[in-house]
Amino acid sequence: MADSVLVIGGGIAGIQAALNLADKGIHTYIVEKLPTIGGHMALLDKTFPTNDCSICILAPKLAECSNHDLIDILAYSEVLSVEGKEGAFKVKIKRKARYIDEEKCTGCEDCARSCPIKVSNEYNLGLNMRKAIYIPFPQSVPRIATIDASVCMHFTKGKCGVCKIKCGAGAVDYDQEDEIVELEVGSIIAASGFEVFDPKEMTEYGYGVYKDVVTSMEFERILCASGPTAGRITRPSDGKTPDRIVFVQCVGSRDPKHGRPYCSSVCCMHATKEAMLVREHDEHVETCILYTDLRAAGKGFFEYAERGKKDYGIKYIRAKPGRIVRDESSGELEVWYEDTATLKVSRMKAGMVVLATALVPSRSTAKLAETLGVELDEYGFFRSPDPLLRPVDTTRPGVFATGYCESPKDIPESVAQAGAAALRASRVVAGVTA
């Protein structure tokens, strides 16, 4: 009987599950495919319904994982195969080469400052640039640089080498190779999270055509002090502060046409929060939320939306726009919608439009499910054999799922569910079955 647990995914759900297990005295591995753990929560500016700084809540947890004697973080790694059964899984993991000696790197970023290559920064959703050698964000855990070999000149053209010269610790190692690690674990928790649906295919909204139509995750980065605009609300096309920002809800979710009839569950609150933050940053910017049904069902959520109306002056209109076009002469967007309460069809001018895009299981989830040998439901979330009484179980004994990859949910629910998954996994490790 192996007495460790493997957590796949280093977002808030995975981190919380690992901390719960480790605090119970169970050794836990966190495998994360990106160079740092933190997941989407690390990209959020604030969290609802308290408007707390997201990274301020998350960073201590990241540090705790990093410092915990019973947690090993395998970042920049992928699960290759899983064999065995409940209580005794053999897992093969590929640790991708960072081309950096993890022991030597001090995280000073001298390398990144001197790197000549700039590429689109995925941590700011492509809104600005990062270097080919980089640390994703200031609170990254582990705080180790990574070379993106697909763009680094040393790898693509065989020249450069500036980072190696600049690194005082001598940590750059261009000859490093991927490493295969084999682990024995008693139980596995999948926490592979979500990604944002790309609304380009919904051409009526002009995303990808008009720069000032952004997704809510992109807008979160625009709001964030560590984001591409350092928290100033400016629109991507010309850097001006918009007079009005219109939030469009249910973009690609509650949408059988695009294969997602489900509600993404966080967007009503997410939009309310972003609209509040806009007003806090600049009270001259009007905010308007065009919603289908205001689903503020969590604890304190409805009151939160009411606060948005009363204290922040957010305008809520029950509508879904059918057409967004740009007036080329003024640079303003025109949002056409029917107010379903007054039956009036209107055109609203907007400096920016924020699309609350559907959240979908992350792209790697399907492959992960195959590797784990478990079933997904029709929308790509992990399937439980008994959604009522064993919601975190998967179709394979000893393998559990938690967080958004199980079903749409917000941070508090992910944290609560991570506790449930940790408990279920701990029972397996302790030899308790069924």
Next chain:
Amino acid sequence: MKSEIESLLKETRAFMCLDCGKCTGACPLARQGGTYSPRMHIARMVYGYGSEVFADMDMWSCLTCGLCETNCPSNVKYTDFMSKVRVFSAGERRGGFCAHAGITHTLARMMANDGENQSRLGWVNDELKTAESGDVLYFVGCLPYFDNIFDYIKIEGTGIAKNSVELLNKLGVTPVVMKNEVCCGHDLLWSGDRDNFQKLVKKNVEAIAKTGARTIVTSCAECLRTLKVDYPQFAKFNFEVKHISEFVAEKLDGSSMKMSQFDGSITYQDPCRLGRHLKVYEPPREVLKKIPGVKLVEMRSNKDNSICCGTTHFLNCDRVSEGIRKERFSEALDTGAKTLVTACPKCQIHLKCSQSNRMQDEGVESLHITDFATMVNKHLVRN
């Protein structure tokens, strides 16, 4: 009646409506002001106020352009809904106001009921190669009638038919043209007259079967949709139906045929039937781009977001229709193109009719509106 409405709601997925209003926010009619709301039609029907919908004169203004349907997250089939609701409404002796003194609908009904004998093929001159039987049939549609009715707005009319046949000839095809062809019935079908529509279907299907044709080519997007989508629901119909743009695109793909020079930019109007109804967006564009020197510039609303020419089935053409055309023309002028190509004679009729209207912006009158077949035939060099 109750069960008929129930099955209508199920067939068209009206029950799945989220009441989000995205349809109305996109609707070109609704955006012109007034009270038109696809969402409210669905809602009233679902909540049991069907009689209100049947009596709503606005309903006859619907362009059935399908923009609401393309937008609908719940896949509610509004065009289908409208087509069926109009059958109920027409059964209660209601109808829309047919423009041009109702002549287009009257002619269709005459053809359905053995009216005057037609002399359909007067436009076929000695230079055109046609046949009475063969593999490929060119379905002419109402072009010969349009020549007479719309002479005063200088539409291309049978010019489109001539160009289509010549184009097919250049591609090595001698198409069948039928002297006993009748109207495809599009306008009657969409205005709720199923009886006469079915008579037309029967006549055409019998006539086509006698020619031995397997492939039917149309230059009219409405004929295309009617033959391809609606005919199989009313008759045994196993012919392949193609728009001339699809047919030409296939033939030219990999061919060594040459096109003559055209200097300037053109823009393309997606007919609703060809575009949103049948999702044919690329073939006409591909062919037009093959003409050397052509710069194809898209209007702000194009492909699945394209705006309709403003009137369908000649019903309820009014200032709202003119408003839609004003919007469309302003988008066309914004492209800077001097030529607007469309792939449906009806688009051409409605747009040309509106060109001389005084409410249109300056510059609209000089926009050259032409058909896809005319444009391509003019530039395709005979081998």
